[in-house]
């Protein structure tokens with residue numbers, strides 16, 4: 253299941269992943285790759301701005317923070333965006349307390365645990381990613397003689413329980429990390445409230461030990477307006493440790509810098525999230541705490557489902573057409589059918605169908621990168637989508653037709669007859685799904701594509717379009733578009749047949765792209781399609797002597813079938829189609 257980086261570069265993977273989240277929550281996320289920590293920052297936008305987009309910056313520490321894989325870091329930071337970590341309101345709330353940095357660091361550990369629990373909910377590979385990261389960070393965690401709450405929480409979160417299990421309040425912190433799982437956006441605060449008395453108890457013990465910290469009142473710490481206290485040495489270290497792992501900006505620094513003062517106010521005014529009243533009490537008794545924790549779980553479940561739903565509908569992101577593709581209407585003409593061919597094929601298919609008992613072969617299944625990424629970020633159990641595929645029998649074929657000017661007249665007519673004949677041959681064979689497309693480009697680089705989804709559309713297989721102006725041979729888009737169609741079609745065994753009569757060529761802004769560059773684009777498009785099906789055949793209507801080497805180098809000899817004229821193309825496509833069906837019959841009937 254290793255990702256093929258030749259097809260999807262790291263940058264593309266990061267952008268794509270980010271794009272799905274942007275789409276799901278209507279946000280703009282700027283990705284930066286700077287030194288320092290991984291962090292996620294919310295940018296307030298002014299009210300009168302037309303767009304309601306939320307704007308964030310996510311930095312992925314470059315070079316990576318030791319123990320944190322960059323993609324895992326991205327998923328984690330996106331988790332904060334997706335599951336609405338209320339950093340700003342919490343900072344405001346905790347900022348009033350004299351231990352605000354320390355408290356915020358504790359909140360942050362809980363918050364990280366919360367978002368990762370959501371991200372891991374359905375998807376085992378996520379869980380593994382975060383587990384590995386936690387374990388790696390756990391190994392970095394140095395042994396300490398005295399424990400403070402932050403250290404204890406981190407040790408538990410990073411699977412180093414044995415280091416702290418003798419701590420007096422260990423059991424409460426362990427419960428806290430369970431309580432915070434799958435809660436709503438205020439779950440971190442809810443749980444913080446629930447362990448506040450233990451935190452305070454431990455801080456006072458800890459500071460007595462180190463002799464730095466002064467005792468402080470345990471009443472309404474959250475609302476306290478006193479100045480920041482001196483922290484014990486290892487509290488400071490712990491805070492650094494947290495910000496290393498999770499680079500939300502240190503409050504102290506922000507407070508010190510006066511230039512942030514006005515900006516901070518702006519953030520508070522414009523960030524919509526406000527803390528629910530039930531969490532703003534001066535103090536909480538055990539029953540109230542039990543209640544707010546329960547509410548967190550209930551609302552967390554709702555929120556998770558809501559976000560799942562949005563993520564699923566955001567799945568269309570990668571299925572959106574590239575911006576230079578336009579679906580166009582074409583002139584319609586009557587088609588003919590070679591009934592002799594179609595009835596022979598039909599008899600054969602019915603025989604194959606009778607002979608083969610249901611059986612599906614999963615060997616050699618190649619993972620679909622786009623879908624993999626989609627499932628990854630949506631948190632869908634990828635095994636589940638394999639399960640669905642197992643049930644989906646049958647097979648799919650796409651016939652992709654070059655609609656450039658040179659295909660005019662006889663060539664396009666025979667291509668049309670071919671598609672009509674194949675449809676005819678499949679009457680009563682519902683296991684096989686056949687679709688097609690015709691494509692050509694204009695001088696601006698737009699590609700006009702018409703889909704053929706049934707026999708009824710076959711009349712649209714012509715080179716003339718209603719808008720006109722489409723003449724070139726953007727083979728790369730023919731390939732990619734067909735791949736997109738095939739991906740949505742049924743079955744595991746899929747076949748792409750591409751019929752073209754000329755060398756690929758493509759324009760941008762009235763300039764013909766140099767073939768040395770454009771060929772690379774075409775190769776990459778083929779690579780993408782090969783991820784969807786290894787069965788790709790090119791029928792080149794040209795003389796092998798003239799163009800043989802060119803196409804062999806471009807698409808690989810084994811995928812290319814030369815035909816001198818379209819009548820031969822017809823026969824050969826029929827033959828290949830028949831071979832494909834016979835060879836794979838046991839898989840799709």
Ligand SMILES: [Zn+2]
Pocket residue numbers: 328329332363364498
């Ligand atoms: Zn985080």
